[in-house]
Amino acid sequence: MLRDVDLSGYRKITGKNVPRESMVASGHRACQGCVEVLAMGMVTRAVGNDCIICNATGCMEIITSPYPQTAWKTPWIHVAFENAGAVASGIEAALQSLTRKGKRKGPLPTVLAFAGDGATADIGLQSLSGALERGHKLIYVCLDNEAYMNTGVQRSSSTPFGASTTTSPAGKKSIGQSTRKKNLPAICAAHDIPYVATCSPAFHLDLMNKVRKAMAVDGPAYLHIYSVCPTGWGAKPEIGISLSKLAVETNVFPLYEIIGGRYNITKKVTKPKPVLDYLKVQRRFRHLTESDVAKIQQQVDDSFAYLNTMAATFPAPKEKGGAKDEE
Numbered sequence: 001m002l003r004d005v006d007l008s009g010y011r012k013i014t015g016k017n018v019p020r021e022s023m024v025a026s027g028h029r030a031c032q033g034c035v036e037v038l039a040m041g042m043v044t045r046a047v048g049n050d051c052i053i054c055n056a057t058g059c060m061e062i063i064t065s066p067y068p069q070t071a072w073k074t075p076w077i078h079v080a081f082e083n084a085g086a087v088a089s090g091i092e093a094a095l096q097s098l099t100r101k102g103k104r105k106g107p108l109p110t111v112l113a114f115a116g117d118g119a120t121a122d123i124g125l126q127s128l129s130g131a132l133e134r135g136h137k138l139i140y141v142c143l144d145n146e147a148y149m150n151t152g153v154q155r156s157s158s159t160p161f162g163a164s165t166t167t168s169p170a171g172k173k174s175i176g177q178s179t180r181k182k183n184l185p186a187i188c189a190a191h192d193i194p195y196v197a198t199c200s201p202a203f204h205l206d207l208m209n210k211v212r213k214a215m216a217v218d219g220p221a222y223l224h225i226y227s228v229c230p231t232g233w234g235a236k237p238e239i240g241i242s243l244s245k246l247a248v249e250t251n252v253f254p255l256y257e258i259i260g261g262r263y264n265i266t267k268k269v270t271k272p273k274p275v276l277d278y279l280k281v282q283r284r285f286r287h288l289t290e291s292d293v294a295k296i297q298q299q300v301d302d303s304f305a306y307l308n309t310m311a312a313t314f315p316a317p318k319e320k321g322g323a324k325d326e327e
């Protein structure tokens, strides 16, 4: 579905004016090398402190809020595994109501929902769908580490084909995860919302500017953030950002945005690297044979060809630049 989207309120971040303050304080309890927590910091830098955060149960909730401590510098609520979309909707609706009744003034704080891939693709999909359908002004961020990490690396419907997890273990009779990753950005875009984007912490300006566009649109926005989990993936903690980059450079995780149904690939990869480069540095893929890798390469090529066709058929208008924050 196509619709016109007003991005005139978009305030661009450049290398010279990167906001300094994350709303997640250091001293949280994430594992060494966790990229998911870095991603959350980048999102909140772009948003600023005038926000209310709903955090579904999952790693990011656990590592930031061990009672009686908190790593949060902003209003934050822990919600159940399945209802981040519903709680964020309720907060936005309450703010709108208070404004209508004259009980609060000024611009609305940004309402943000953070949820993992399990919370988004599986158990919370209905509450996300409802929030998108109702058109609430909120930003829903899926932090995709491709499994249920908080509870011990169980597969989700966002786990990639061939990955070994505790509930899709690789063995003589199993390749590991036997289905392909659910296409959540496409599912969200199908709700006719103004803004959907994929983001990678390896490209922080691209990520933060997508947050800024999500803030600017009038209605719901969905951001899907690739979030390396060294613990669950069996990757060295020090390669989190280079692995994030590799995912983009191999087209495993292409960066794009869908603005009112129109596509824009925001990082063009002229010569994609082989998928094997990406797979071989992760223990979850170490059982794959040459023919398994060839199959995955074909899947990646097919998915990227589909994305390219969408971008060629329904191109997003050229970015006008957006006003900049003070430098």
Ligand SMILES: Cc1ncc(C[n+]2csc(CCOP(=O)(O)OP(=O)(O)O)c2C)c(N)n1
Pocket: 057, 058, 059, 060, 081, 082, 115, 116, 117, 118, 119, 120, 143, 145, 147, 148, 149, 150, 151, 156
């Ligand atoms: C209804 C319900 N079922 C199961 C759980 C247990 N549980 C808590 S977090 C979690 C996995 C979260 O996975 P994901 O959303 O991908 O976030 P991650 O921990 O990977 O960041 C599970 C199964 C729960 N809290 N509530």
Ligand code: SF4
Pocket: 029, 030, 031, 032, 033, 034, 035, 036, 037, 059, 060, 063, 145, 149, 150, 228, 229, 230, 231, 232
């Ligand atoms: S298990 Fe993974 S996502 Fe969770 S805190 Fe550790 S590295 Fe981060």
Ligand SMILES: [Mg+2]
Pocket: 116, 117, 118, 143, 144, 145, 146, 147, 148, 149
């Ligand atoms: Mg997860």
